[in-house]
Amino acid sequence: MIEGFYRAIARLPWWLRWSLAALILGVVVGFVGSVQAAQGEAGPGLLPQFLNHFINGLALGCIYALIALGFTMIYAVVELLQFAHADIFMLGSFGAYFALRWGISNLYLEGAVPLWAVVVMAALVGMAVAGLLGYLVEKLAYRPLRLRGAAPVAGLIAAIGLSIMLQNLANIFFSPDPRSFPPQSFVIYQLEVADTPDFQRPRRFRVVNQTAWQAPEELMGRDFYLRIKARSQRGESAFSPPVKVEGRESARFIRFGEEAQEGGLSIGFVSYSRRVDERGRQLLTISWEKPPLDAISFPELVPRTPLTLMGSGVDAVTVTPVQLIIFAGTLVLFLVLFILLYRTQLGIALRGVSQDPMAIKLMGVDADTIVSFTFVLVSASAGLAGVLWGLYLVQIFPLMGLFPGIKSIVAAVVGGMGNVPGAVVGGLTVGVLENLVKGFIADRYSPLADAIVFLLLILILLVKPSGLLGSPKVEKV
Amino acid sequence: MVLETEDLRVDYGHVRALRGVSLKVRRGSLVTLIGANGAGKSTTLKAIIGLVRPSGGRVFFENRDITGRPTHKLVAQGLSLVPEGRHIFPDLTVRENLKLGALLIRDRREEERRLAEVMEMFPRLGERLNQKGGTLSGGEQQMLAIARALMQKPKVLLLDEPSLGLAPNLVQLIFEKLEELKRGGATILLVEQNAYQALRIADYAYVLETGRIALEGPAKALAEDRRVIEHYLGG
Known part of the structure; x- marks a missing residue:
């Protein structure tokens, strides 16, 4: 499915690819660069601005990477674009929200646990809820299709349907209105x-x-x-x-x-x-x-005061505590993941499934168990992303998965679909580009910001058609 | 009998791939199944190890009915298959491939011991432990596939066309290794197109024609059978 997309780009003649790439570059520089040069008079200097947008982009990119991990690993293992993954991300944050509202906050207010433990517990609940959902989704929706040998497009349609269903169930049960995260004014x-x-x-x-x-x-x-x-x-x-x-x-x-x-x-x-x-x-x-x-009111789970890294006044380069938590959370999750994938037998088996599902059975492993495990793992990661997203943007709503979802799919494609380090690189790339473009684009062009981000990503694929870390796959015989 | 099929039948849609195959494998013997392309040799192995579902007949392993049981459970019980086309994991290193072979072993030292054993048997793999499986030559990949199955210390080793697509000297090497295994007391069911080599090392042989067993007998006798010589030994 995605390989076809990569191949189609690779098949374009080189001169077309490169001239398209140059054209895109020209358009982007035209929109972003020239306008900014005229603007940057009294405001902060260009370098601190750039660094701030870059840091914000890394934080957003971490969240994209956590979601993109799911798209890429599920694709690697069962060749499915799991559209509902973005909604599992959303439900993870709702899981944490309700856990805070119904229990964890009380523990804090009663003095039983410190504030940092509240954050950790909320994240764990979000991950558990998302992980469980991932398990159910695979078991109830995708496995029956796979066991019947359904065409790949059937899985894709199931995924889209599931996504719409989860969004609307959330609309019905949680109401479409945004809620502040963490839940406010708890008494x-x-x-x-x-x-x-x-x-x-x-x-x-x-x-x-x-x-x-x-x-x-x-x-x-x-x-x-x-x-x-x-x-x-x-x-x-x-x-x-x-x-x-x-x-x-x-x-x-x-x-x-x-x-x-x-x-x-x-x-x-x-x-x-x-x-x-x-x-x-x-x-x-x-x-x-x-x-x-x-x-x-319930205290901020994480203080809002930014920390200054360098410079001062308008030229200060800052990072907020939430961003630090996002970096730390993402780092820990990916470290654990890489240890799991490269140092444990389960991880080796998991990589094996994506390469040859038949042979993995001959190793004495139930391939379905590994697939289940993969879904739980990446859904928990999306759940963590949902909690971090809530902390970062302080509100959650049933359709919140839409844009991060699309951008994470793009991140996975740009990084190289099926490639785990590619999800990290792709996520960070999308996040950073998005923030830089949105930061430097003139106000009257700002509705075009997302379009320009996507143009830049197309540029990357034109230059490297198999994605940043993807390798052109050997055709399966 | 450690392994036995009884009137085994397999249909692929309307195509009847196996029309009643009964064969027996005695413990410690090397049995070969020869026949032309499409005669149903691979299907027989796949049906035994549960990769395809038989539409009739039964499979016994150590006198227990294992018909239609899932592959991974049979592997855990001591059946191993070296599949046709090798099916090694191309993006995993040789060591990781072998580790997957030993996936069911909990004891680390036992795993190391088996690893040492198969590397002694295939020194070439020992030199390439950290190389990715996909970068090996065809012969090395075949050795890896066999070594990976041997990591499981199977009670019965099923081999599907191990000599397919290999240069003659490598074919020779693979068959030498199989003889070595046989001398070590292994029980092997070997599917081969290379009837000459297969009959040379086997104890007993079956000739499969369009999903049925056409001939069977001690390998030595079959090697001298006029029909076998005409059809399979290019006589």
Whole structure:
């Protein structure tokens, strides 16, 4: 499939290839270079600008590389362009989002784990969710096709269908609106209920991120004391003053004054009301005011303050902590991957499957197991990419896989489809080119930025038709 | 009998490749299956080791019915195939190819011991351990394919046309190695077009014609059979 594409380019006559390449180069320089030369007067110098765009490009490129790894390895092992891989990337970030929202954040707010552990745990959950999805996708969608010996195009259509399905399921279940990542303004409230105003032996109820609470049945018709505790971001807690809930009263609104503040926080009012529902049951609802958001919103998982590498003022070359995390995460994942591929028997077998699936069976290995393993591995990598993407661009949404997906496929093609180091080189190339073009292009041409990036990638293929690290494949007999 | 097929049949769509093949391989013997192109020799081996699904008949290995079992499980039980066309892994080094042969061995020292054994048998491979499989010559690739199968210490070694496409001196070399293996007590089922060489080293032989066994007997006797001489020995 992709080999045909490479061959088609290679088959162009050399003079056509090179003149097309020169033409593209001319167009790109015309759009990007000349305009910038006129602009660069009062702003930052050209070199710091270049370095900053380059660093941003490397960060983006790392994420592309993590996704492109999947396209390239799945293609190597089963000759399938796994379009839904981009959606596994998306679902990985949603997995981390919900894990943060439903559990991990609470662990931090309750002081059980430090902040860095929150980041690591979120990444691991994202990887696990994505890995599991990758396993299921292969098992349920692609394996049945493969075992029936379906034509390659059937797999491709299945992949596209799967991608559309996953996107729309995510739209239905998660809503198409972007969500901030990590989930913001998390507050844990603890309600303490006691019979006496000194709160000896209170009963505690926990409410996450809501400002209303339905009292359990045994509290109906009784007098009791109640106070509400919120946790601040530094881990200190604030109580509302005690409220006496009287069993006979139907509703009450209590506003507290300034003196109620404690630990910099205040819960300004508490109210309760009773009503009788349609089945005749009494309901007691207690609600309270949300403390000021900035006081107790969940802290940035990663600080935003950029670190200066060199220069100062407008000429500063900076890197943000998130970018450092992206570099570190990508580096660790690829190191582990290369050790696995080149130093373990499983890795050798995995490379073997891509070269000769029949012969691998003769080595006593179930080829299907290796294929499953590959899908889990690369999907987990896409999951990590999803979490890093969320941290980097601070929002996630169901269609977020679309553009990174396309660019990662292009990255894999440019690097040399089927070649693992090629995915890294291709990903970084696409990321860096994208940032440089977007950074230097004049504002009125900016809608053309992506087109120019793709032109540059075509240029690379015209010069080296088998991709940057690809070798022209020997035809299989 | 360590390996036995009983009325084995294979259909490729409407083409009947095997129409009932029954053969027996005794432990420690070298049995050869000769015949013309398309007679079904390779198919027989593939059906034995589960690469194609038989449409009828049965295969017994160590008196157990293994018909239609998946290939990787049969390999784990002690059947190894050196496939036609060698099928080494071209982008893996010679060492990695051999390591894959020993994939099922958990014990590292045992793996090293077998590696030393096959390198003693094929010194040429020892010199090229870090070279990629695809860069070897045809003869070396064939040696690698055999060595890779021997890493599995198979109870029965199935060989599919090991001399195909090799220069005469290399053909000679490969057959010498097979004799060496036989002397070492290996059980071998050899599929060959080179009937002369195959009959020379085999104990027992089957002649396959259009998916059926046309003749069988001790190799020495078949080598002197008039029909065999006419059809297969270019007599």
